Amino acid sequence: MSWKPKIVAFFCKWCAGSAADLAGVSRLQYPSNIIPIIVPCTGRISARNIIEAFMNGADGVLIGGCHTPNDCHYLAGNFKAFKRVYLLKKLLKQVGIEPERLRIEWISATEAKKLVQVTNEFVKEIKKLGPLHRGE
Amino acid sequence: MKIAIVYGAICGGCDVAIVNWGEKLIDIAKKYDIVYWNAAVDSKLEDLEKIDHINIGIFMGSIRTDLHVKLAKLLRSKSDIIVAYGACASYGGVPGLATLTRKEKLIKDLASTITTEKIEEEDIPDPAKIPELLKTNYALIQIIDPDIIIPGCPPSSVSNEELAKFLLEYQEGTRLKEKIVFGEENSLCSICPRRPEDLHKIKMPGIYRLYEVKLDENKCFLEQGIICMGPATRAACKAPCIKNNHPCVGCMGPAPGVDDVGLKYISSVASLVMVDKEKEILEEGLAKQLDKIVDPIGVFYKYTLSNSLIAKLAKKSNKRDEKK
Ligand code: SF4
Ligand code: SF4
Ligand code: SF4
Numbered sequence: 001m002s003w004k005p006k007i008v009a010f011f012c013k014w015c016a017g018s019a020a021d022l023a024g025v026s027r028l029q030y031p032s033n034i035i036p037i038i039v040p041c042t043g044r045i046s047a048r049n050i051i052e053a054f055m056n057g058a059d060g061v062l063i064g065g066c067h068t069p070n071d072c073h074y075l076a077g078n079f080k081a082f083k084r085v086y087l088l089k090k091l092l093k094q095v096g097i098e099p100e101r102l103r104i105e106w107i108s109a110t111e112a113k114k115l116v117q118v119t120n121e122f123v124k125e126i127k128k129l130g131p132l133h134r135g136e
Numbered sequence: 137m138k139i140a141i142v143y144g145a146i147c148g149g150c151d152v153a154i155v156n157w158g159e160k161l162i163d164i165a166k167k168y169d170i171v172y173w174n175a176a177v178d179s180k181l182e183d184l185e186k187i188d189h190i191n192i193g194i195f196m197g198s199i200r201t202d203l204h205v206k207l208a209k210l211l212r213s214k215s216d217i218i219v220a221y222g223a224c225a226s227y228g229g230v231p232g233l234a235t236l237t238r239k240e241k242l243i244k245d246l247a248s249t250i251t252t253e254k255i256e257e258e259d260i261p262d263p264a265k266i267p268e269l270l271k272t273n274y275a276l277i278q279i280i281d282p283d284i285i286i287p288g289c290p291p292s293s294v295s296n297e298e299l300a301k302f303l304l305e306y307q308e309g310t311r312l313k314e315k316i317v318f319g320e321e322n323s324l325c326s327i328c329p330r331r332p333e334d335l336h337k338i339k340m341p342g343i344y345r346l347y348e349v350k351l352d353e354n355k356c357f358l359e360q361g362i363i364c365m366g367p368a369t370r371a372a373c374k375a376p377c378i379k380n381n382h383p384c385v386g387c388m389g390p391a392p393g394v395d396d397v398g399l400k401y402i403s404s405v406a407s408l409v410m411v412d413k414e415k416e417i418l419e420e421g422l423a424k425q426l427d428k429i430v431d432p433i434g435v436f437y438k439y440t441l442s443n444s445l446i447a448k449l450a451k452k453s454n455k456r457d458e459k460k
Contacts, residue, residue, distance in 0.1 A: 047399040047406075051445055055452070069415040079414040079422065083406035086423055091398065091432045095236050095450035132453050 005126040008053040009036045009062040009119070010045050011107075014073045016064025018109035028112050030119040033126075034062070042066075042104075043077025047084050050102065057133065060101045060126040064115065067106040078106065098129050137191040137308055139164070140172035140184065142211050144197030144204040144276065145231050150222040151175050151196070153290035160300045167304060168192070181207065190215040191308060195282070198224040198231045198442065199274040203267035212280040216311060219299070220275075220282040223289035227389045228275040228442020230289065233434065235273045235447050243269070272451075275442045285317045289387035289439060292373035295319065319372025323391035324384055327371045330356045335367070340408045343428040346382075357383040358408060363435060368394050368401045387439050396445040398436035 011017040017038040023030055035058075039045055042065035053061050063085060065078040072078045082104060089099035105118050141154070155175070157164065171187055172179040184207065193215030199205055212218055223229035234242060276282060284302075286295050295318045325331050332338060332355075344361040357364035357378070365386030366378070372388040386397060394400045409425055410417065417424075429435055433446075441447050 047402040048396060048445070051396075051399055051449060055445065055449055069418060076411065076414055079411075079419075080406050082419055083409060083422055083426060084402055086426050087402045087406065087429070087432060090426070090429070091402070091436075091446060094431075094433050095446055097450060097453050 003131055005033050005059040005123060005131070006057055007031075007034050007060040007062060007119075007123060007126060008058040009034050009064060010039050010042065010049070011036050011064040012042045012066055012073075012077075013038045013040055015066040015071065015109050016105075016107040016115060019064070019107050019112045019115040022109065023112040023115055026112055028116045030116045031123045033123050034119050041072070041074050041077035042081035043072070043074060043079075045081060045084070047088055050084070050088060054097075054101070054132060059129070059132045060103070060122060062119065062122050063102075063104040064107045064118070065104065067108055071106075071108065097132070100125060101129060101132060137168050137306075138171045138187070138189065139168035139192045139194070139303070140187070140190050140211060140215070141170070141175075141194045141196070142172060142184070142207050143174060144195065144208065144225065145200040145273070146197035146222075146224065147230075149290040150224070153222075153288075153296060154194075156293070157296060157300055160304075164300065164303050181210075184210050184214075187214060192217050192219065192303065192306065194219045194221050195225050195276050196221040197276075198228050199270070199276060199279050200231060201267035201269055205270070205279055208276055208279050216309065217284065217306070218280065218282040219284040219286060220277060221286050221299075222291055223287055223387050223389060223439040225276040225282075226285045226287045227277075227440040228273055229439050232273050232275065232440070232442035233438070235441050236433075236450055239269050239271055273442050278443055281315075283312045283315060285315065287317070287319065287370060287372055287387070287389040291318070292376070292388075294374060295372055317370070319370045319388060321392045322371045324366040324369045324371045324373075324375060324378075324388065328356075328366055328375050328378055330354060330378060332356045332359060338408050339411050340405070342410060343425045345428070351381060353381055363405070363429070365397070365401065365436075365438075367391070367404055368397045385438055389440055397440045398432070398444060398446060401436050402432075 011020055020036055042063055050061050063081055065081055066072045068078050085104045089102055093099045103122055107115050170176055172184050193211040195211055220226045298318055325335055338358050340358050340361050342361045349360055362383050364383035366384045368391055369384055369386045370388040370391045377384050390397045437444055
């Protein structure tokens with residue numbers, strides 16, 4: 001009844017992370033279900049980091065990176081993240097976990113509105129899917 | 137001294153690998169009494185129960201039935217040294233691929249082949265006195281703690297020689313200070329004859345099935361767009377597959393420092409696939425390439441699913457609860 005989805009969001013500090021700051025400064029609110037983790041680049045998020053977030057109680061994992069093709073501060077970290085997420089989604093599906101629980105979005109430093117919209121949408125989607133872990 | 141060789145769910149390959157010792161087997165049999173080994177002496181659960189002390193217990197195969205659990209625990213309680221022999225015992229092996237399939241479905245599939253009539257679950261006859269299938273599949277290391285792990289499907293001749301040497305040199309009563317995993321403290325790439333100059337600069341020009349490319353027999357498989365599990369796999373063989381122009385499928389289990397082969401591999405493969413074309417082909421083009429991996433579990437976890445993080449997550453998740 002009282003279940004509230006937990007969502008871990010890995011935000012790149014150059015874009016989505018700054019957008020989250022900007023949202024704060026502009027008094028745009030994003031849902032409190034989101035636990036943001038700021039990383040230097042989405043390309044540094046390993047498949048293991050993502051699965052560990054799920055293992056440790058996340059019902060959804062959101063990754064916010066810089067727009068493709070040219071915005072990544074380290075050239076192509078965002079593409080790397082895209083490929084990892086794409087393969088992981090296939091893997092999740094194969095083991096019977098909804099791949100929609102994992103999402104990657106490109107959000108630039110100025111797109112605070114997009115960040116708020118994406119997080120709201122994602123929370124809604126995860127609510128629809130229900131808890132990932134049994135007994136919760 | 138006494139040695140026992142005990143089976144879990146095996147295919148027989150590990151047994152054949154041991155028999156390949158040839159004449160060494162005679163030396164080993166001179167030093168040890170073979171107190172239990174289905175392939176060589178009449179061996180029943182009761183026999184194992186009767187023996188009070190075993191010096192070396194070798195367990196091959198994965199844990200799939202209640203009998204396997206019993207045998208494994210018995211062996212542990214009586215043996216000074218336990219050897220987990222082969223990929224199945226060490227990491228779950230190929231039978232581990234059934235880890236995520238309900239046992240009822242396994243039985244149903246087995247009983248409903250093309251040549252048998254389709255039957256419903258409740259019609260499956262009570263399998264009388266055969267050991268009961270466990271809910272899922274386990275690696276031996278999930279049930280008991282072995283002293284020596286010998287990976288491989290089956291273990292390589294190098295590992296077998298090492299094991300024979302160990303057995304012939306072993307002195308009664310000696311215990312190991314720490315767990316030993318056979319093989320080198322390195323990935324297969326480190327001993328691969330096709331190793332490119334700089335492993336960190338490998339680019340995969342796409343993802344291809346073996347039949348789609350004209351293979352260059354001297355070039356790294358990854359550089360030819362063929363998935364090769366070498367980078368995430370322990371160097372515990374002499375790369376026989378690669379020398380026979382087939383990519384490594386990872387039978388020696390995780391390379392040192394890797395605990396979940398699939399996740400490690402996914403992380404690395406993402407850094408390799410079409411890295412020089414990303415900005416041209418964009419997400420759509422990359423997705424098209426990655427879609428060519430139709431069975432990621434079968435490719436990335438062929439030998440290690442049982443004890444993997446992804447299997448643990450799947451078991452924890454809700455979805456399976458509902459299906460039960
Ligand atoms: S490790 Fe391979 S050879 Fe040994 S029992 Fe398992 S499947 Fe057979
Ligand atoms: S990826 Fe495969 S072919 Fe390439 S160096 Fe490693 S083991 Fe050899
Ligand atoms: S090359 Fe790979 S698949 Fe072949 S024996 Fe060695 S580890 Fe196993």
